[in-house]
Amino acid sequence: MSAATRIAREEWRYLLRDRAAVLSLLLLTVLTLLAAFNAYEHQHNVNAERAHYQAEANHAFESQPDRHPHRMVHFGHFLFRPLNPLAAFDPGIDGFTGNTLFLEGHRQNSANFGDVRQHSLLLRFGQMTPAFVLQVLAPLLLVFFGHAGVARERESGTLRTLLAQGVRSRELVMGK
Amino acid sequence: MPSTGARTMEKRLSNDSRQNDPSREEQYVLEARSVTAGYGTKTILRDLDLRIRPGEIYALLGANGAGKTTTLSLFLGFLAPGRGEVRVDGCDPVAQPGQARQRLAYIPENVALYEHLTARENVAYLLDLAGQAENGAAIGTALAGAGLDAAAHDRRVSGFSKGMRQKVAIALASMRKVPALLLDEPTSGLDPQATVEFNRLLDLLRAQGTGILMVTHDLLSAADVADRIGFLDAGSLREEVAASGADRFDVRALHRRYGGQIA
Numbered sequence: 001m002s003a004a005t006r007i008a009r010e011e012w013r014y015l016l017r018d019r020a021a022v023l024s025l026l027l028l029t030v031l032t033l034l035a036a037f038n039a040y041e042h043q044h045n046v047n048a049e050r051a052h053y054q055a056e057a058n059h060a061f062e063s064q065p066d067r068h069p070h071r072m073v074h075f076g077h078f079l080f081r082p083l084n085p086l087a088a089f090d091p092g093i094d095g096f097t098g099n100t101l102f103l104e105g106h107r108q109n110s111a112n113f114g115d116v117r118q119h120s121l122l123l124r125f126g127q128m129t130p131a132f133v134l135q136v137l138a139p140l141l142l143v144f145f146g147h148a149g150v151a152r153e154r155e156s157g158t159l160r161t162l163l164a165q166g167v168r169s170r171e172l173v174m175g176k
Numbered sequence: 177m178p179s180t181g182a183r184t185m186e187k188r189l190s191n192d193s194r195q196n197d198p199s200r201e202e203q204y205v206l207e208a209r210s211v212t213a214g215y216g217t218k219t220i221l222r223d224l225d226l227r228i229r230p231g232e233i234y235a236l237l238g239a240n241g242a243g244k245t246t247t248l249s250l251f252l253g254f255l256a257p258g259r260g261e262v263r264v265d266g267c268d269p270v271a272q273p274g275q276a277r278q279r280l281a282y283i284p285e286n287v288a289l290y291e292h293l294t295a296r297e298n299v300a301y302l303l304d305l306a307g308q309a310e311n312g313a314a315i316g317t318a319l320a321g322a323g324l325d326a327a328a329h330d331r332r333v334s335g336f337s338k339g340m341r342q343k344v345a346i347a348l349a350s351m352r353k354v355p356a357l358l359l360d361e362p363t364s365g366l367d368p369q370a371t372v373e374f375n376r377l378l379d380l381l382r383a384q385g386t387g388i389l390m391v392t393h394d395l396l397s398a399a400d401v402a403d404r405i406g407f408l409d410a411g412s413l414r415e416e417v418a419a420s421g422a423d424r425f426d427v428r429a430l431h432r433r434y435g436g437q438i439a
Contacts, residue, residue: 001304003305006301006304006305007305010290010301013292014290014292017292018292156288156291157284157286157288158288158289158290160252160254160282160284160288161282161284161287161288161289161302162302162305163252163254163277164252164277164280164281164282165277165302165305165306166273166274166277166278166305166306166307167305168273168274
């Protein structure tokens with residue numbers, strides 16, 4: 001077993017014996033589950049809302065009296081884009097690109113009503129989704145633990161002991 | 177102030193001639209040849225010559241800032257010499273740090289162990305990192321040999337005293353079976369009984385053929401266990417005395433000369 005693997009195993013054992021680390025991992029798991037539940041509810045509500053408005057738009061379009069097709073094209077039609085099932089994990093750029101398209105003749109409109117129009121750019125950090133927890137909070141926690149692992153060796157004096165066993169600095173950092 | 181008279185020079189010449197006699201072709205486990213070293217622009221060691229044979233305990237004494245810990249850093253490869261050569265059992269600790277550190281064990285003044293591990297787990301982990309896997313029973317035997325109570329073998333070291341930590345470190349050093357051992361102020365903070373016990377453990381390692389370099393302020397303890405004592409002053413070896421033979425050292429005389437500087 002390489003020194004880096006042995007150090008990693010030992011770090012894992014330390015984290016398991018350390019209440020703060022176990023608590024952090026537990027909180028992260030709970031947060032991920034809550035985020036998954038929240039994202040599922042959000043997607044369900046958004047889709048229901050968009051389906052409702054889509055039905056209204058369809059009804060308004062179909063309720064038009066008989067007209068020339070060209071005039072109907074000018075009358076236009078709203079399309080509400082439903083959310084992809086994977087958007088429950090990560091909504092992607094939906095909040096920035098908008099979700100409503102107005103189709104009309106001779107013009108190519110862009111999507112409207114992106115959530116970002118009503119919020120600041122911090123919108124991305126406000127969405128409680130599993131992707132946010134796993135892509136932003138979990139790596140942050142890993143950086144904290146990795147940094148703390150090396151700093152702890154230095155502060156407790158075990159760094160010199162480790163190096164004196166022939167461990168290289170690179171192996172130590174890789175293990176952590 | 178240390179004497180720089182004829183007696184001192186005679187002893188140095190006597191030791192130097194014994195060490196430098198080409199007919200003896202001695203192998204040294206720790207060797208510093210004309211080493212000058214320091215940190216940044218500050219020179220700590222000046223033209224230091226130090227040679228330690230297998231199975232020899234060498235005590236390096238000196239005042240604070242004399243360069244004792246810097247000497248240890250040289251052998252550990254934590255510091256590169258500006259001039260001169262450093263060897264650990266023939267390996268250059270700067271050019272071949274891995275090989276040099278495989279050949280030595282180091283016990284710092286305050287033995288740093290992993291607080292969340294037991295004594296047995298600490299030894300197993302550090303042995304493993306040194307590339308030497310041992311079973312728990314062998315580690316238990318080594319810990320017992322170092323004088324650690326069996327009840328403490330499987331206790332976390334967070335509650336251990338300094339003496340108990342040193343016993344764990346000694347057990348580790350004895351299991352590694354390295355040719356050289358470095359000790360940094362090993363008896364500071366130990367009660368007299370623990371110091372006697374520690375010296376007994378050093379005797380065991382010496383009997384195994386380990387060459388030991390201990391840096392210390394404690395002249396009496398050094399005189400009790402060391403084969404040779406060197407006095408470091410402002411980065412240079414002022415005087416070397418031996419424990420046996422015609423130039424056997426006189427502790428009282430040494431204390432009169434150096435007591436004020438090293439205590």
